[in-house]
Amino acid sequence: MTGRDAPIAELRAVTFTYPMVSTRPTPFRLADVSLDVRRGELLGVIGPNSAGKTTLIRVLSGVVRATAGDVLLEGRPIDGFSSTEIARRIAVVPQALPLDFPFTVAELVLMGRYPHAPERFFESAEDQQIARETMATTGVLELCDAPLERLSGGERQRAVIARALAQRPRLLVLDEPMAHLDLRHQAETAALLLRLSREHGISIVLVSHDLTLAGELSDRILLLAEGRLVRVGPPETVLDADVLERAFGCPVIVERPDPTGRPTVRVAWDGRRTGATGPGGR
16 A cells, blocks of 8 residues: 555564574564554554553554664655654654653653754744644643643643644554543543544553553553454453463453443452452552
């Protein structure tokens, strides 16, 4: 496929291996992973700790180069793009900013405009307008002059999403964006991601440990375990109890409220019977 029919991004039989270190006798690797990110879709990425989720998005966004296989962006090898060209197409929202990041919300968001004029020293009127629009979209416009260090975790995360949107990306990659948010801001962020996908046509890759949330939001889900792709498809086919139990190594209950509803996932445990303090407790 070419042009508008091609996936926004694609991995073809990609392998990536980290360099050997003394603390890990066997280096972690992604092994023979193939996937496509379709235009305008929301793709959830799930899996246990050390499954390769963060490594996958680092390869997908060009932060690291695949050891083998091909990574394509808009149908072209990603190695053919400069870092600035990639940043005009892909924006990444990390799990958290450093605590000692001495900027205001507006200054952070304006950093998202840098890829569009990397040699310019001052923001244009258009940059300022786009920054205001993205701050309004994410609900932090009233905090534009606030130092990041004074914000709550949820406010900081929304400011980071605003910075990513200021890049005007075609693909938005988020690594656990709701990890520091309370229920209200989780709901607001989830609604925002759905609007960006459905109304603005932005492709989204969402890494999440919350399997139910991934099932609610995603058009498709990709499940990784031990650096390998276990399954990819609609939530109702990936969020299967047997599949999840093998990937996560614990009993899982998957419930479907009605035939048309999205599945919900919870760990099957009984602390009173087992003496555990909670899921994963000792």
